[in-house]
Amino acid sequence: MRRLINPRPQEITECLTRPELQSNNLKDLVTKMRKDILFRGDIALIDYTARYDRVNIRNLVMEKDEIEAFAATVSPELKEAIQSAAKNISRFHESQRIEVKKIETAPGVVCWQEQKAIEKVGLYIPGGTAPLFSTVLMLGLPAQIAGCKEIVLCTPPNQEGKIAPAIAYAAQVAGITKIVTVGGVQAIIAMAYGTESIPSVDKIFGPGNQYVTAAKQLVGMDKCAIDMPAGPSEVMVMADKSAYPAFVAADLLSQAEHGSDSQVILVTDHEPLLDAVEEEVNKQLEALGRKALANDALTNSVMIYVDGQDKMVDIANQYAAEHLIIATENPSDIATQIRHAGSVFMGHYTPESAGDYASGTNHTLPTNGWARSYSGVNLDAFTKKITYQEIxxxxxxxxxxxxxxxxxxxxxxxxxxxxxxxxxxxxxxxx
Structure with missing residues (x-):
């Protein structure tokens, strides 16, 4: 990781720049794929799956008994963990329901607002080397709580043309019955415009790489709403002399292992922490199954020492992190000063992975600085609000x-x- 000591403002701006995929034809590629899928429908999806996922499939939509068979292979221990996480996620999102309040704005003028579920939603669940079954819960449960009538889940198949059993089981827990084995750009376009097998939806949710993000932005300008323009994962850790170097290193690596385009940043006002954390990062890195990906991400990452917590706060607000961990003696005091972040994790015993899985908050969050203007996914994201008036x-x-x-x-x-x-x-x- 790069190291900066009391950097100048320009240096801070440069080091906080997110890594970007070098692809000059990204938009052109997505536009071309959209045109092809609109013309050829399911056949185009099958061809793209063979090209990008290297697997030949014929039935894009999974049968009910197939989903049940996959789900049945999940270990009892993982099933119990998924059920436990689902309870917390449901409890947190249930609390976000808004009570209808009728307001008399003037004598004889009554106004009110009601939440109505978005009727049809599409959920994109990344697969590949790390099938994110937890995202099924984070998106599927709020959709059910909101009352969405139709939920379509798209996820890429593995080399055998199947999906991860845990995704199938999480879908069962979340009440999702329509699973489509399509991933990437083609999944986003299919859910937006519809094909012979896949119905079009009103809003698309879910994380993904820069290709998926580009596809979501394209359809968001043309056909349906999207949750947010989310991209590669990121975390910033604010730490002082009270921080545990092993904890900080573990939190940095937990995001670095997402992918080579992820970014992790440490900001501290205690200079000795830099050496201690770097030593722990190098030690813990060796034990990771995704060591290569994490190591690549660390090349995009930086450790920053500044003199005083006020400067730490300024950097945190400038970066607008997807995940912000406040590992300090006074996390509550600092948290009140944070204006831009997707989700904040306070104290030494609040790892970011708690929010990823089981604390109850949603892990689908704005990245790439979008936390300045976007919220993470919540119950509101699956609803629209209609105003009424009676005079x-x-x-x-x-x-x-x-x-x-x-x-x-x-x-x-x-x-x-x-x-x-x-x-x-x-x-x-x-x-």
Whole structure:
């Protein structure tokens, strides 16, 4: 990991730059694939699966008995863990329901807002070397709680044309019955526009690489909503002299192992911690099954020493991390100063992996600085809000003149007249 000691502002900006996939034709490739899938449908999906996943499949949608067979092979220990995590995730997202409140904004004028579920949603679950069955829970459970009527889950097949059994079991726990063995760009496009086998949806959720992110952004501008423009995973750890070097190193590596394009950053006001953490990183790295990926990610990463917690906070807000760990003596005091982060983990015994799996919060979070303007996935993400108003005769008389004056000032005569005709009837006692 690169090391910076009291860096200048320009150096901080440079070192906080996210790694990017070097692909000048990324947008062109996604656009070309969209055109092909719109024209050839399922056949195109099968061809792309053979090309990118190196597996030949014929049935894109899994049968119910096939899902049940895969799910049945999950070990009792993992089943119990998934069920336990699901309870916490459900409990946290159930608490986000909004009570309908009717407000009388003026005498006789009543307004309110109601949550309505998005009818059809698509969930993208990365597969490959690390099938993210936990993401099935993070997306499927809120979708069910919100009341989404149709949930489509897309995940890439392995070399045998199958999906991870844990994904099948997590889907059962989350009440998802439609699983499609398609991944990557082609899955996003298929869910957005629909094919012979895959229905189009109203909103797409789920993490992915930069190709998946580009596809989501493309369909988000044209066909359906997306959760957020999320990309490679990242973590920033803020640590002081009270931090445990082994804990900090473990947290950094937990994100580095996601992929070579991930980024991890340590910010501290205790300079001796840099050597201690680096030693622990090198030691723990040797024991990782995904050592090569983690090691690549560390080349994108940096350790920063600054003089004082105020500067640490400034760097954290500048970076707007997907995951922010506050490993300090006073995490609560620092947390109140954080303006930009996807999810915050406070204290020495709150690893980021708790949020990834079982604490209850959602792990689908904004990356690449999008935490400045996006929230992580929550119950709201699976709903839309409809406003209502009901105005009595007394109510229209109380705000009618205001409407007429404002409409006239904007030269919208018909808007004004919609009020005027009613007020005339009221004044003549016709209603």
């Amino acid at each position: 009595s005769a007394v109510g229209l008389q109380s705000i009618g003149n205001t409407i007429e004056v404002m409409a006239a000032a904007e030269s919208l005569d018909a808007h004004k007249n919609a009020v005027t005709v009613r007020l005339k009837q009221l004044s003549s006692n016709e209603i």
